[in-house]
Amino acid sequence: MSETLLKVRNLKKSYGSHQVLNGVSFDLPAGKIVGLLGPNGCGKTSMIKSIVGLINDYEGNILINGKAPGVESKAIVAYLPEKNYLAPWMTPKHAISYMADFYKNFDKEKALKMAQTFDLDLKQKIKTMSKGQQEKLQLILVMCRQADLYILDEPLGGVDLVSREFILDTIMKNHSENSTILLSTHLIYDIERVLDRVLMVKGGDLVVNTDVEKITATGKSVEDLFREVFSYVG
Amino acid sequence: MLAKLLKHEFIATGRLMGVLYAVVAIIMAYIIGSYYIGRDASEAVSTSQMLGMMVLIVISSCNFFLTTVVMVTNFQKSLYGDQGYLSFTLPVKSVSLLASKVIVSTIWYIAAFACLMGTMAIMYFVIKEDYIGQESYAMIESMLPLLLGGKSLATVITSTVISLISFFIRFAVLSIEVYFAISIANTRLFQKRYILWIIVFSLGIPYIAESISTLISDNVDFGLSVSADSIKIVTDYFQLDAGASFINLTTIIISLVFGAAFFFATHYVMNKKVNIR
Numbered sequence: 001m002s003e004t005l006l007k008v009r010n011l012k013k014s015y016g017s018h019q020v021l022n023g024v025s026f027d028l029p030a031g032k033i034v035g036l037l038g039p040n041g042c043g044k045t046s047m048i049k050s051i052v053g054l055i056n057d058y059e060g061n062i063l064i065n066g067k068a069p070g071v072e073s074k075a076i077v078a079y080l081p082e083k084n085y086l087a088p089w090m091t092p093k094h095a096i097s098y099m100a101d102f103y104k105n106f107d108k109e110k111a112l113k114m115a116q117t118f119d120l121d122l123k124q125k126i127k128t129m130s131k132g133q134q135e136k137l138q139l140i141l142v143m144c145r146q147a148d149l150y151i152l153d154e155p156l157g158g159v160d161l162v163s164r165e166f167i168l169d170t171i172m173k174n175h176s177e178n179s180t181i182l183l184s185t186h187l188i189y190d191i192e193r194v195l196d197r198v199l200m201v202k203g204g205d206l207v208v209n210t211d212v213e214k215i216t217a218t219g220k221s222v223e224d225l226f227r228e229v230f231s232y233v234g
Numbered sequence: 235m236l237a238k239l240l241k242h243e244f245i246a247t248g249r250l251m252g253v254l255y256a257v258v259a260i261i262m263a264y265i266i267g268s269y270y271i272g273r274d275a276s277e278a279v280s281t282s283q284m285l286g287m288m289v290l291i292v293i294s295s296c297n298f299f300l301t302t303v304v305m306v307t308n309f310q311k312s313l314y315g316d317q318g319y320l321s322f323t324l325p326v327k328s329v330s331l332l333a334s335k336v337i338v339s340t341i342w343y344i345a346a347f348a349c350l351m352g353t354m355a356i357m358y359f360v361i362k363e364d365y366i367g368q369e370s371y372a373m374i375e376s377m378l379p380l381l382l383g384g385k386s387l388a389t390v391i392t393s394t395v396i397s398l399i400s401f402f403i404r405f406a407v408l409s410i411e412v413y414f415a416i417s418i419a420n421t422r423l424f425q426k427r428y429i430l431w432i433i434v435f436s437l438g439i440p441y442i443a444e445s446i447s448t449l450i451s452d453n454v455d456f457g458l459s460v461s462a463d464s465i466k467i468v469t470d471y472f473q474l475d476a477g478a479s480f481i482n483l484t485t486i487i488i489s490l491v492f493g494a495a496f497f498f499a500t501h502y503v504m505n506k507k508v509n510i511r
Contacts, residue, residue, distance in 0.1 A: 015509070016422065049509075052323050056505050075325035085319035087312070089249060101238045102324050 005030045005149055005180050006051065011060040013046045020046045022204040023060065028180055030148070033194055036184040037208075037226055038201035044184045045082070047201070048153050051182075052079045065148060075103065078147035082154045084134045088127035092120050092137050099141050111144040114174075132163060139167060143174035150181045156190055164190050188223045198222055200229050235326040239334035247308050251301065251342050258293055258349050261286040265356055287357065294353040297346040302412065305339040306432065309413055314420045314428075318510040328505055332497065336409050343405035393460040393481060400486045407493040411440045414496045417503040443492050451484040458483060 006028040013021040020043045028034055038044050049055040051062055053069035064073040086095050092115050100108040115122060118136045126134060135155075142150065152171065156164045164187070172194060175181055185191055198215070200208035207229055215225050265286050312321050313331070321331060415435030418424065424431040459468045461478035474480055 054319065054322050054510055057507070057509075071325050071327055074323055077323075079319075079323050081319040083316045083319055085316050087246065087317055089246075094245075098242060101242070102235070102326070 003029060005065055006182070007061070007063040008047075008051070009061040011047065011050060011058060011062065013043070013050060013055065013058040020204050021050075021058070024201070024204075024206045025060075026199060026206055026209050028149075028182065028197075030180055031178045032196040033181045033183065034197045034199060035188070035191055035195045035222070036182055036199050036201065037186065037188060037222075039186055039230060042201045043204045044201055045153060048079075048151055048182070048184060052077055052151055075105070076148040078142045078145040078150045080138060080142040080150075080152040080155055082157065084126070084131075084138065086126050086134070086138065088125065090126050091123050092126075092140075093122040095126070095137060095141060096122075099145070103145055105146040106141075107144045107146065110174075111140050114140045114144065132159065135159065135163075135167070139170055143170060146176040146179075148176075148179055150175055150179060151184075152181065153184045154186075155183065156185055156187050161190075168194065188226050192222045195222065198225075200226065202229060235324075236330045236334060239326060239330055240337060243308075243334045243338040246312065247304055247338060247342065250304055251345070254293065254297075254300070255345060255349065258290065258352070261290055262352055262356060265290075287353075290349075290353040290356065294346075294350040297349055298343070301339070301342045301346050305335075305342065305409060306412060306416060306436065309335055309416055310420075310428075310432070313504065314416070314508060314510060322510065329501055332413070332501055332504065335413065336406060336497070339409040340402065340406040343409070344402055347401070347405075389460055389463060389465060392465055393458070393479070396458065396481055400481070400489075403486060403489045403493065407443075407489045407496070408440060410493050410496040410500060411443055412436050414500040414503070415439045417500050417508060421503065421507045422509070439496075443496075447485060447488045447492065450488055451482055454484045456484045456487075457481050 004027045008027075009025045011021050011024040012019070024043075024047060036044050036047070046055065050058045051064070051069060053074055056069075062069055065076060067073050090098070096108060096111045096115070099106045099111070112122070115137070118140065120129075120133060120137060120140075124133075126137070129137070139155065142152070150171070155167055155171070159167065168190060171181065171183075183191060183195075192212075195212050197211050198208060199206060208225065212222060215222055220228075265283050268280065268283060311317055312335075322328070324331070415438075416432050418435050418439075419428045419431035455468070455470045457468060458481040459466050459474045459478045460481060461475040467483075468474060468480075471480070
């Protein structure tokens with residue numbers, strides 16, 4: 001495995017005449033927890049979608065473990081989107097079998113155990129589950145993979161404080177050793193304590209790419225820096 | 235991975251189609267069973283058999299439309315809707331993703347065709363005398379040798395198999411054309427009113443393809459001459475033997491070319507031109 005797990009060079013993406021990414025470049029090493037921070041609409045999701053292979057018409061280069069987004073990279077990237085991506089007729093049992101069929105690194109036994117722990121009925125249809133239950137299930141499906149790179153797009157959005165703690169706890173306890181987590185959010189306070197590094201995106205540009213240690217060494221918190229960069233009044 | 239994709243594609247589409255064909259199978263088994271087991275030869279078709287027959291006719295009549303609706307809905311939701319976030323991040327080639335959908339939809343179309351044939355066969359063999367009358371049955375039986383034209387069994391079987399293959403290729407190509415139409419309707423230009431454009435393109439693209447196919451096949455005589463005891467390739471209608479029937483190979487070749495072209499065009503559009511909502 002290469003030292004740099006994710007390499008992004010001069011990534012540009014536009015929707016028609018609207019440019020959302022203006023040539024973003026960064027490297028992510030293995031074994032780090034990285035916060036991808038920025039307000040809504042700054043280009044975070046487009047960046048993530050390009051990395052996971054959902055967007056192909058971008059300019060620039062993306063390499064995951066030395067490979068462009070494709071079949072091989074998808075096998076080592078575990079992606080949690082903002083949306084519920086499971087068919088409404090599926091049950092947790094079926095969703096777990098589905099993941100086990102396609103991902104060699106998916107731990108089916110662990111997923112079944114986690115579903116029990118999270119109080120999910122394995123035979124309940126997803127369409128009848130609450131939003132919170134659906135999010136728990138998707139989190140199980142992602143975190144039960146022994147992936148090299150976990151990409152979590154707004155996993156804490158739209159849930160209460162207790163749920164946010166629960167989600168973050170699940171992520172921290174279940175990600176595979178020496179894996180990297182790229183965690184996109186605008187709720188910095190909740191995740192600050194777990195981050196090793198932060199990337200801040202503003203108007204399609206990467207404006208901050210630094211270690212949390214370096215930020216705290218200046219006497220600031222990540223949230224302080226975020227407010228500074230995005231001119232938020234505290 | 236194609237096998238796994240096929241398995242899950244069958245599960246996704248089989249919830250409705252599977253139940254439908256299970257109902258069809260039960261009704262067919264009931265009609266055939268009740269006819270042959272413990273039935274007096276002079277006994278008329280029972281009300282329940284007639285009712286079953288009517289259900290079969292209704293299902294067979296709307297089966298192709300229902301299959302199309304299920305295929306279109308499943309393709310749209312599983313690739314270009316929220317479920318696309320899962321489908322497109324699976325570690326499978328996108329060409330396999332598309333192929334699995336084409337194969338499964340073709341199989342469902344074949345099932346719809348088999349259902350129609352089964353219904354007709356039951357009408358003919360089981361309730362023929364009571365339903366269509368002794369005279370009509372005798373007339374159909376007397377017409378069969380005329381339809382077959384005195385051809386040998388081997389010739390009839392070969393030409394039937396070729397005709398069925400040609401028929402099934404048309405179903406596969408129709409599926410690909412509809413999938414191409416859905417993909418185009420999901421590109422940036424048409425995405426806002428994609429349902430409207432899916433309908434427009436799903437009707438328009440197969441119509442244009444069929445028109446081109448007809449135009450070419452009307453002008454290129456290439457096919458099989460099926461006579462009493464032989465099948466041979468002919469390149470002109472005038473080469474047909476007296477009493478021989480003609481299987482148009484031009485149409486099959488054009489279908490295959492269109493199928494390949496639309497398949498790779500769909501693959502290109504879904505990879506390069508569609509951004510999942």
